[in-house]
Amino acid sequence: MTDESSEIAWLDPEQQRSWRAYLVGTTLLMDRLDRELREQHNLSMPEYEILVRLSEAEDRRMRMAVLADSVSHSRSRVTHTIARLERAGLVERAACMSDGRGVEAVITDRGVDALREAAPTHVSGVRRFLVDLAGDDDFDALGRVFNTVTDKLISANPAADIR
Amino acid sequence: MTDESSEIAWLDPEQQRSWRAYLVGTTLLMDRLDRELREQHNLSMPEYEILVRLSEAEDRRMRMAVLADSVSHSRSRVTHTIARLERAGLVERAACMSDGRGVEAVITDRGVDALREAAPTHVSGVRRFLVDLAGDDDFDALGRVFNTVTDKLISANPAADIR
DNA sequence: AGGTTCTCGTTGAATCTTCAACTATCGGCC
DNA sequence: GGCCGATAGTTGAAGATTCAACGAGAACCT
Numbered sequence: 496m497t498d499e500s501s502e503i504a505w506l507d508p509e510q511q512r513s514w515r516a517y518l519v520g521t522t523l524l525m526d527r528l529d530r531e532l533r534e535q536h537n538l539s540m541p542e543y544e545i546l547v548r549l550s551e552a553e554d555r556r557m558r559m560a561v562l563a564d565s566v567s568h569s570r571s572r573v574t575h576t577i578a579r580l581e582r583a584g585l586v587e588r589a590a591c592m593s594d595g596r597g598v599e600a601v602i603t604d605r606g607v608d609a610l611r612e613a614a615p616t617h618v619s620g621v622r623r624f625l626v627d628l629a630g631d632d633d634f635d636a637l638g639r640v641f642n643t644v645t646d647k648l649i650s651a652n653p654a655a656d657i658r
Numbered sequence: 659m660t661d662e663s664s665e666i667a668w669l670d671p672e673q674q675r676s677w678r679a680y681l682v683g684t685t686l687l688m689d690r691l692d693r694e695l696r697e698q699h700n701l702s703m704p705e706y707e708i709l710v711r712l713s714e715a716e717d718r719r720m721r722m723a724v725l726a727d728s729v730s731h732s733r734s735r736v737t738h739t740i741a742r743l744e745r746a747g748l749v750e751r752a753a754c755m756s757d758g759r760g761v762e763a764v765i766t767d768r769g770v771d772a773l774r775e776a777a778p779t780h781v782s783g784v785r786r787f788l789v790d791l792a793g794d795d796d797f798d799a800l801g802r803v804f805n806t807v808t809d810k811l812i813s814a815n816p817a818a819d820i821r
Numbered sequence: 822a823g824g825t826t827c828t829c830g831t832t833g834a835a836t837c838t839t840c841a842a843c844t845a846t847c848g849g850c851c
Numbered sequence: 852g853g854c855c856g857a858t859a860g861t862t863g864a865a866g867a868t869t870c871a872a873c874g875a876g877a878a879c880c881t
């Protein structure tokens with residue numbers, strides 16, 4: 496294209512095909528999983544993910560910042576998401592004893608129930624549209640790649656705050 | 659968990675690790691690439707993708723529906739995105755001659771320039787945070803997986819309208 | 822103590838996306 | 852020609868996410 500383009504490391508056609516497949520595939524996949532959760536369980540993907548983290552946490556509760564880091568969403572976003580979940584009665588907020596600024600999100604019994612109901616739907620979607628389509632080796636490769644990507648982006652973006 | 663859970667094909671721990679790495683990694687990656695484009699070139703990822711498609715198209719123009727399909731966004735979304743790009747002077751709309759309902763999006767010279775400027779930034783990001791981190795074989799695997807995912811989700815979602 | 826600086830989490834507005842409803846045109850059919 | 856269902860694209864409001872600014876408490880330093 497321009498003069499400087501000769502110095503730029505463009506993607507070769509095959510790499511470009513893979514990159515675009517990833518972009519489009521991810522869009523379609525997230526869209527689909529989100530839609531299934533919404534229609535069948537009235538939950539969005541981000542909400543679902545947060546419920547999962549909380550349900551696995553010690554004492555079913557997590558500090559907002561830890562929660563935000565664990566899903567890699569901004570703190571503001573988590574605040575809003577938790578607010579929605581709280582309105583739905585699936586989560587409650589509790590002041591943090593050890594830190595006056597702190598807030599803990601706690602999944603309620605109803606939250607656990609909602610998650611239990613939604614989980615099979617979700618997992619089946621992940622299987623049908625991703626895991627079972629990929630060979631085991633390819634799926635392992637995917638895991639390796641994105642573990643590396645995550646490491647790189649976490650350490651490149653110093654410390655906690657995603658933003 | 660519940661009784662029926664014994665019949666459900668959950669993900670084994672390693673699969674779960676990969677799935678979550680993909681989720682988190684994708685979040686971080688898209689976030690990062692979007693931010694770089696925005697800060698350095700005042701473009702979002704979806705806007706960038708659309709400019710790319712248009713720039714590659716015959717005569718630099720595409721029907722809205724074709725464009726929407728090619729990036730796998732809803733038509734409404736593309737309408738809004740194009741409206742923004744039009745406001746920025748990077749794209750124009752033109753009535754379609756062969757079909758009275760049709761609208762073609764055409765990338766302007768300014769649009770081509772903007773894309774030319776942004777492309778090196780973007781490609782470098784894709785390389786630094788994904789392509790160059792993955793071994794060639796792993797990256798190929800990623801391409802295979804998402805080509806399959808895309809095929810499955812396109813055919814599963816009969817015909818054009820993504821939603 | 823007092824002051825400074827940092828982190829925690831929230832807030833409300835701006836931006837982007839989704840959703841449902843709508844207009845207009847096309848295409849087939851009678 | 853005229854009707855009828857399907858398709859193209861838009862619209863505006865509702866919903867979700869980002870962004871910048873903020874208040875409150877912690878941590879540190881003297």
